[in-house]
Amino acid sequence: MPRDCPEFLSMALIALRDLGVVTPRPLFQNLTLNIGPGDRIGLVAANGTGKSTLLRCMAGRAEPDQGSVVLSRGTRLGFVEQDVPSSLLGLTLSEALRRALPPADRAQEEWRVGAVLDEFAAPEELRDRPLSALSGGWQRLALLARAWIAEPDVLLLDEPTNHLDLEKIGLLEGWIAGPASRTPMLVASHDRGFLDSCTNRTLFLRPGVSRLYAHPYGTARELLAEDDSADERRQAKDAREVTRLRRNAGELRNIGVNSGSDLLQKKSMQLRDRADRLEATLRTLHAERPASIRLASRDTHAKVLATIRDGAIAAPDGKALFRIARLDIRQGDRLVLLGRNGVGKSQLVRTLLRATAGAVPGVQVNPSLVIGHAAQGMAHLPESGTPHRLVASHVADGRATALLAGAGIDAEAQQCPIGRLSPGQRARLGLLLLRLAEPNFYLLDEPTNHVDIPGQEQLEKELLAQGATCVLVSHDRRFVEAVGTRFLLIEGGQAREVEG
Numbered sequence: 061m062p063r064d065c066p067e068f069l070s071m072a073l074i075a076l077r078d079l080g081v082v083t084p085r086p087l088f089q090n091l092t093l094n095i096g097p098g099d100r101i102g103l104v105a106a107n108g109t110g111k112s113t114l115l116r117c118m119a120g121r122a123e124p125d126q127g128s129v130v131l132s133r134g135t136r137l138g139f140v141e142q143d144v145p146s147s148l149l150g151l152t153l154s155e156a157l158r159r160a161l162p163p164a165d166r167a168q169e170e171w172r173v174g175a176v177l178d179e180f181a182a183p184e185e186l187r188d189r190p191l192s193a194l195s196g197g198w199q200r201l202a203l204l205a206r207a208w209i210a211e212p213d214v215l216l217l218d219e220p221t222n223h224l225d226l227e228k229i230g231l232l233e234g235w236i237a238g239p240a241s242r243t244p245m246l247v248a249s250h251d252r253g254f255l256d257s258c259t260n261r262t263l264f265l266r267p268g269v270s271r272l273y274a275h276p277y278g279t280a281r282e283l284l285a286e287d288d289s290a291d292e293r294r295q296a297k298d299a300r301e302v303t304r305l306r307r308n309a310g311e312l313r314n315i316g317v318n319s320g321s322d323l324l325q326k327k328s329m330q331l332r333d334r335a336d337r338l339e340a341t342l343r344t345l346h347a348e349r350p351a352s353i354r355l356a357s358r359d360t361h362a363k364v365l366a367t368i369r370d371g372a373i374a375a376p377d378g379k380a381l382f383r384i385a386r387l388d389i390r391q392g393d394r395l396v397l398l399g400r401n402g403v404g405k406s407q408l409v410r411t412l413l414r415a416t417a418g419a420v421p422g423v424q425v426n427p428s429l430v431i432g433h434a435a436q437g438m439a440h441l442p443e444s445g446t447p448h449r450l451v452a453s454h455v456a457d458g459r460a461t462a463l464l465a466g467a468g469i470d471a472e473a474q475q476c477p478i479g480r481l482s483p484g485q486r487a488r489l490g491l492l493l494l495r496l497a498e499p500n501f502y503l504l505d506e507p508t509n510h511v512d513i514p515g516q517e518q519l520e521k522e523l524l525a526q527g528a529t530c531v532l533v534s535h536d537r538r539f540v541e542a543v544g545t546r547f548l549l550i551e552g553g554q555a556r557e558v559e560g
Contacts, residue, residue: 073096073132073214074095074118074130074214075095076092076094077127078092078128079124079126079127080126081110081125085267087265090126090269091265093263095244095246099260100236100245100247101259102258102261102280104265105265105512106468106514106515107485107487107488107511107515109265110265111248115218116139119216134213137215137216138207138212138215140217144202149191149192150191153189153194156202157176157202157209180231186198195401196401200222204217208240213243213244214245215245217246217249221254221535225535228401229537237258247259251536255277259277260276261274261275261280264284271287298338302335306332306335309335312327313328353515355519355528356526357499358430360391360426360429365425366415366423366424366429367389368384369424371387371411371420371422373408381553382553384408387548390529392527394523394530394532394546396544398547398549398550406533409433409503409533411423416429428500430500432501438490441486441489447481450489451493467489467491484510486510487507491507502528502530504533506533520542524543
């Protein structure tokens with residue numbers, strides 16, 4: 061059936077046929093997918109393996125190397141990228157939404173700006189602020205609201221939960237279940253809880269054969285593991301058969317040559333042909349080999365590593381944020397800081413970091429502390445310099461190359477300025493430097509942002525295996541549930557310990 065005929069298009073709002081991006085290296089290929097009414101598809105892949113590229117191809121922002129993207133007639137796409145375009149940063153939140161309306165309709169439809177902002181529970185005091193002055197979470201919701209006000213038929217969302225606190229993730233999930241419940245969507249995300257809550261199908265994007273399951277992420281991943289194991293067994297069996305055929309072909313050829321039998325030599329050639337055909341069906345196993353995340357911790361005999369007594373936590377401009385009456389952080393504690401964006405979680409992490417370098421009123425740290433610090437977005441990493449140079453300041457050149465490669469930073473990226481790395485590469489570089497520091501006290505501010513699911517799980521296992529002591533800020537519910545032992549809720553200008 062021709063791909064542009066009405067019968068074909070009526071099957072789906074978006075139809076991908078044999079889609080592929082294979083240069084400069086294979087990201088995905090031969091991808092065939094229909095997106096239609098009722099579809100909530102989670103898009104899952106490792107960092108740098110094509111999720112954003114696929115979404116951009118579907119939105120018409122990039123050209124695939126192979127295949128086609130066909131939209132049914134009149135279909136409107138809402139595409140929410142990860143970053144705010146620089147052209148929008150100077151606009152107020154309300155104006156950014158207004159300009160997403162068709163120019164001819166803006167005067168008449170301007171009322172919809174307020175209605176959509178109400179759907180996203182945007183406070184009145186934020187609506188006249190420029191996007192550049194909003195938190196990362198509100199910038200994400202602003203991009204989503206801009207896409208929504210244009211009344212899309214399909215939504216393409218690239219990491220929609222990045223920078224959202226737990227409250228805003230709940231708001232987003234409620235919006236997807238409510239106002240957006242009838243809108244098909246394709247969602248690229250590393251947030252396992254969000255995927256399980258908001259999707260009903262899962263696409264595992266791979267360089268070879270991608271797999272689609274009619275289940276949310278958790279169930280789909282179990283099925284993927286079963287299919288991968290079956291593939292491995294089948295491939296091993298076929299490889300043994302190839303070896304057997306080639307051995308038999310060699311034996312027949314030798315006998316045929318020695319005896320002068322053309323028949324045996326012909327049978328030898330037939331066996332070699334069968335082996336060649338079977339070998340051609342074998343392919344590199346498609347199970348991901350995730351980049352390595354490892355930690356290394358050093359010992360300390362101290363039982364209490366940090367104490368706070370009537371500590372006042374303030375913003376960089378001196379504005380009071382909250383107080384802590386009493387807090388002891390003991391060896392083995394993994395203290396998770398909870399609260400809305402802006403309440404001061406990151407400032408508490410920075411306060412503890414400052415206390416290791418000098419006196420901070422109300423805060424004392426044990427002299428044996430060796431800090432492993434990861435700032436949000438790995439902002440503590442220098443923009444200039446290269447990953448290789450930075451890591452080679454800790455280990456020999458050859459070892460630096462191997463460690464960076466193991467962390468998923470290829471040879472080309474190792475020599476790039478750190479400021480030009482992708483967010484995922486920066487995250488893995490920051491976590492590698494933590495390993496080299498061998499700390500006994502970790503200060504981690506959103507360490508899983510931009511880290512793929514295998515990387516998140518590796519980091520969880522490492523923190524648990526090392527018995528690490530840490531103060532942790534994270535809005536990743538699965539990660540927090542896996543590693544947290546204590547939970548400090550910050551709200552109303554106070555901090556209090558709560559149950560997890």
